[in-house]
Amino acid sequence: MPADRDVSPEPGTLQCPDCHTDLALPSGKGRGTWRCPRCDCQLSGAWRLKPDSLLALSLATAFLWVPALTLPLLRLENLGLDNHASLLGCIFALMHGLYLPAGLLLLFTLLIMPLANLVAVSRLLWAARQHQPVPSPRWMWVYRQSREWAMTDIFLLGILISMTKLGDLATVTPGAGIVCLGLAVLLRLIVETLAQPEQLQRLIDQRAGEVSDA
Secondary structure, three states: OOOOOOOOOOOOEEEOOOOOOEEEOOOOOOOOOEEOOOOOOEEEOOOOOOHHHHHHHHHHHHHHHHHHHHOEEEEEEEOOEEEEEEHHHHHHHHOOHHHHHHHHHHHHHHHHHHHHHHHHHHHHHHHHHOOOOOOOOHHHHHHHHHHHHOOHHHHHHHHHHHHHHHOOOOEEEEOHHHHHHHHHHHHHHHHHHHOOHHHHHHHHHHHHHHHHHO
16 A cells, blocks of 8 residues: 655645645745635735734724724614614624524624634734744634634625615614724734735744744
């Protein structure tokens, strides 16, 4: 029976995380997005990765996240009735009776995954800034998965569409929560766009290797 083939990439190459194709590392002189020619997976962004700036954006997102969760998203007035709800209030209101599955889905995609994304990318950027290796590969795994499952941007789009539809039936006033949520979503998308997982991993490995060789 033949021996198992070593699937680890050769020096100077990178293995695509989606199709596992071994690719030669770019020279670093060219500009633009680098994608896998086989599956079109994005392996690096069009801009140089700057850990200090992205870590600052991640910290700003963390400060905005608390009021985005707790402050009212919008205020609805109709026929003398006045109602408002926060993001946490929407999640917990659905976690009753027949709406429990929907509430759990919102809890996972609007609270757990965005927070996991924020913690993971902050830890990875901190490692790159401090020229240290990441203590566990699970950090990068959590970052990759949370990028796919954090859906606050879709939730925000749904709120904006609902406000437009309800405008003819009631008075809808945006709350402070939706402003904080919009800013937090914008900053998170900027960080995710600039900090591609493979590019971030290469930077961490490069900086940690420079320290070990010194």
